[in-house]
Amino acid sequence: MVLVVQIAYGGLVAGLKAGHVSDTWPLMFGYLVPPKLLSVMEPWWVNLFETPLTVHFIHRWFAFVVAAVVVALAVAVRRQGYDDEVIASTNLLLALVVVQISLGVSVVIFGVPKWLAIAHQGTAVLLLGTTIFLLHRLRRAAPAAVAVPVSSQQRAHT
Numbered sequence: 001m002v003l004v005v006q007i008a009y010g011g012l013v014a015g016l017k018a019g020h021v022s023d024t025w026p027l028m029f030g031y032l033v034p035p036k037l038l039s040v041m042e043p044w045w046v047n048l049f050e051t052p053l054t055v056h057f058i059h060r061w062f063a064f065v066v067a068a069v070v071v072a073l074a075v076a077v078r079r080q081g082y083d084d085e086v087i088a089s090t091n092l093l094l095a096l097v098v099v100q101i102s103l104g105v106s107v108v109i110f111g112v113p114k115w116l117a118i119a120h121q122g123t124a125v126l127l128l129g130t131t132i133f134l135l136h137r138l139r140r141a142a143p144a145a146v147a148v149p150v151s152s153q154q155r156a157h158t
């Protein structure tokens with residue numbers, strides 16, 4: 001879900017040509033959180049979808065929410081003893097998210113060159129594909145059985 005939102009925002013950034021709003025990272029115009037994010041248009045929530053500055057700002061930082069979810073998922077499948085294929089898929093997701101954030105930052109600081117934007121878009125497709133594959137595997141693969149010691153009392157009843 002967070003990945004779908006991020007990809008949708010990527011579409012808004014590209015559609016509004018919002019990648020050109022700022023060519024610095026992490027700061028925009030010298031601010032970590034630039035002013036007037038929610039006050040360029042009325043009502044305030046329209047800015048979330050139509051103001052290039054706001055859309056760009058959301059897309060550059062929501063990427064780290066996506067990264068945090070991927071890290072949490074990778075930790076969870078390890079703790080719950082899922083099989084190697086599931087763990088390998090989360091490793092791939094981790095690598096792709098690092099590549100994708102690096103490409104996104106490069107797109108911004110190099111002024112949105114076409115080839116970098118295409119690589120960024122292509123990596124988004126790989127991320128989505130890997131996520132769909134992982135969800136499919138998670139539905140089928142149960143976590144490995146965890147050995148639970150049986151007490152002598154329980155054994156007496158069997």
Ligand code: HEM
Nearest residue numbers: 007010011013014019060063066100101104105117121124
């Ligand atoms: C998980 C992380 C990310 C995902 C999945 C993602 C996804 C996308 C997608 C799918 C597009 C293209 C949409 C289209 O062409 O229709 C896009 C565009 C863009 N993204 Fe990201 N992005 C991520 C992280 C970032 C980061 C961290 C930055 C900047 C710091 C960034 C900056 C941009 C810019 C500037 C564009 C517009 C490029 C253009 O005008 O062609 N992205 N993103």
